[in-house]
Amino acid sequence: MSVGVLAPADSAGAQLAAQLGLPLLDAAPATGHYLVWERERLALAEVGEKARVEVDLIEGAQAHRRKFGGGRGQPVAKAVGLKSGNTPTVLDATAGLGRDAFVLATLGCTVHLLERNAVACALLADGLRRGLTDPDIALIVSRMRLEHHDARQWLPEQGQPASYDVVYLDPMFPEPDKRARAKKDMHAFQSLIGGDADADVLLAPARKIARQRVVVKRPRTAPWLAGVKPDFSFDGESTRFDAYLPLRDA
Ligand SMILES: C[S@@+](CC[C@H](N)C(=O)[O-])C[C@H]1O[C@@H](n2cnc3c(N)ncnc32)[C@H](O)[C@@H]1O
Structure with a gap:
């Protein structure tokens, strides 16, 4: 499974995509999952789902x-x-x-x-x-x-x-x-895995x-x-x- 990373070409997100060996996207794909670099962090998105999945241990x-x-x-x-x-x-x-x-x-x-x-x-x-x-x-x-x-x-x-x-x-x-389904923000993760x-x-x-x-x-x-x-x-x-x-x- 390969997902792309939606990130500006000159951003730390683009560098991360290169390190991960993942394609850099300049627009969201038509279907499926993709990673997005925003607010200086990586998040998982799914086309059609608003909520993002990210790991935030701080807040x-x-x-x-x-x-x-x-x-x-x-x-x-x-x-x-x-x-x-x-x-x-x-x-x-x-x-x-x-x-x-x-x-x-x-x-x-x-x-x-x-x-x-x-x-x-x-x-x-x-x-x-x-x-x-x-x-x-x-x-x-x-x-x-x-x-x-x-x-x-x-x-x-x-x-x-x-x-x-x-x-x-x-x-x-x-x-x-049921644990994950109850939480909307986990939907993309659950459907990916x-x-x-x-x-x-x-x-x-x-x-x-x-x-x-x-x-x-x-x-x-x-x-x-x-x-x-x-x-x-x-x-x-x-x-x-x-x-x-x-x-x-x-
Ligand atoms: C329910 S999630 C774990 C949630 C985690 N306990 C937490 O607190 O965030 C299950 C994870 O296990 C990973 N996984 C399942 N089988 C695995 C395996 N054989 N080796 C490594 N990771 C595995 C899946 O990719 C998935 O990310």
Whole structure:
């Protein structure tokens, strides 16, 4: 999949398009998705949709969650086992727009993020770049390291013991994800990524490299990933976090 970047030819957006190996557009395409450089940031647009998708860790929902989200009391924090005396290192193998990873980094975790979709990766990299320039969150963002990889290949290549306490998986749910559908601004992202229908294969290699646990985020009523019963679960309002203990080769 190749999307273009709509940006003035002499802008930082045009340079970014070149770095990403994406075509530079001088007008929006007739159909589909495209990236747009405006207000010195990268955003995803979809023809026919007004809302843009961008990664903003400094203001808006992420800032609100950082200040008032409930700290270690949040289900995602409990699910990864964050507590006094345990600040796990996390591999977020399905990074998306980095929102969960940012929450965990805010709470002190070092997070290595993998994202296979080039557009999602570009949006997130741009959000991290801006975050690093903000004095309030630069330290948090410095705990997040993003790489463009497909975890299906990457996870099985890691040796044991791995350097992650927790592997975190949040693949897009194959059926329309009620969480994302409810939010208009996420529509373009959801329609670009589609459902991560191949996500079942991530569970076993993730359990081999996690030192403490694997956490899988699912819609509350969704079936277990790969049909495997978790060792324990944490229920959020619309979301469930299934936790699996490590598996070691005999
Ligand atoms: C639901 S989103 C993750 C949202 C993320 N937890 C957040 O807080 O923003 C799922 C993301 O996982 C990515 N993904 C799915 N399978 C992957 C894989 N095998 N390797 C790397 N990324 C993957 C998709 O491209 C998508 O961006």
